[in-house]
Amino acid sequence: MALQSARRSARKGSRKPAKPPRFSAKTADKHDLYQRSVQDAETESRFIEKVFKKRVGRPAESLREDFCGTALLTATWVKRGPQRRGIGIDLDPSVLAWGTKHNIAPLGDASERVKLYQQDVRDSIPEKVDVIGAFNFSYWIFMTRDEMRKYFAHVRRGLKKDGIFLLDAYGGWDAQEPMLENRPMRGGFTYVWDQDKFCPITHRITNYIHFHFKDGTKLERAFTYEWRYWTLPELTELLAEAGFRDIEVYWDTSDDDVHEAYKPRKRAENQPGWLAYLAARP
Numbered sequence: 001m002a003l004q005s006a007r008r009s010a011r012k013g014s015r016k017p018a019k020p021p022r023f024s025a026k027t028a029d030k031h032d033l034y035q036r037s038v039q040d041a042e043t044e045s046r047f048i049e050k051v052f053k054k055r056v057g058r059p060a061e062s063l064r065e066d067f068c069g070t071a072l073l074t075a076t077w078v079k080r081g082p083q084r085r086g087i088g089i090d091l092d093p094s095v096l097a098w099g100t101k102h103n104i105a106p107l108g109d110a111s112e113r114v115k116l117y118q119q120d121v122r123d124s125i126p127e128k129v130d131v132i133g134a135f136n137f138s139y140w141i142f143m144t145r146d147e148m149r150k151y152f153a154h155v156r157r158g159l160k161k162d163g164i165f166l167l168d169a170y171g172g173w174d175a176q177e178p179m180l181e182n183r184p185m186r187g188g189f190t191y192v193w194d195q196d197k198f199c200p201i202t203h204r205i206t207n208y209i210h211f212h213f214k215d216g217t218k219l220e221r222a223f224t225y226e227w228r229y230w231t232l233p234e235l236t237e238l239l240a241e242a243g244f245r246d247i248e249v250y251w252d253t254s255d256d257d258v259h260e261a262y263k264p265r266k267r268a269e270n271q272p273g274w275l276a277y278l279a280a281r282p
């Protein structure tokens with residue numbers, strides 16, 4: 001499996017617009033392209049629901065999406081149940097404004113059950129929630145064990161007693177080599193996942209997302225990611241050091257590229273590229 005497939009994406013089951021629009025760098029909206037290429041908020045919401053119900057024994061109601069970006073997951077979460085509340089946190093006012101217009105406002109009355117905070121995820125908010133999610137590896141901006149442990153401890157304080165923290169990670173040997181992967185998307189554009197740099201000493205990585213269009217135009221470096229590449233043992237140890245318990249790795253047990261079947265696993269076969277979830281209780 002190639003690493004580009006390790007971006008949660010639409011890689012398995014992208015939503016298909018009835019009439020595919022035409023795209024061009026001249027008119028492209030990078031947030032729209034990102035959502036179409038990278039996110040599958042319905043599947044992710046269902047996964048959160050399932051894990052919470054199974055582990056806690058009641059339906060989850062409140063979700064806090066750290067690094068929410070356009071808050072697509074928050075909006076999808078709230079849409080899927082009348083009792084649901086969603087909180088999104090992001091530093092960037094422009095991406096929050098985009099998400100408010102395109103994802104939250106269309107919820108209508110349900111938008112009253114959404115709150116977006118423009119702040120650092122490490123700053124406190126008044127509400128405690130059932131689930132905190134940090135997805136698409138956004139928390140890999142934390143470069144040291146100390147920073148990561150402090151972030152995890154802060155998340156723990158933001159959860160209800162029976163809450164759950166869910167986060168994702170990717171890996172495999174493909175993850176450590178420079179590579180470019182193209183994925184053609186409906187509507188006539190190509191999503192390009194660019195693993196530009198990997199430092200074996202520091203595990204600092206630089207990745208980009210580019211978009212290329214059928215009319216020959218390109219949106220280069222639409223998104224840039226400067227991360228530390230974290231491994232599952234490091235993350236599970238840091239979660240434990242931050243006070244979390246019942247830490248489990250959800251591994252994709254499906255044997256085809258079309259379906260996902262994340263199940264708790266203690267051991268796994270090595271693979272060139274994989275994506276996994278971690279779940280932990282406070």
Ligand SMILES: C[S@@+](CC[C@H](N)C(=O)[O-])C[C@H]1O[C@@H](n2cnc3c(N)ncnc32)[C@H](O)[C@@H]1O
Binds near residue numbers: 038068089092135138
């Ligand atoms: C890759 S996007 C994540 C979008 C979406 N959550 C997803 O799953 O695809 C990362 C987001 O994290 C935000 N961000 C980066 N550092 C942050 C911080 N310390 N606190 C809050 N948001 C931060 C950026 O503004 C950006 O919108």
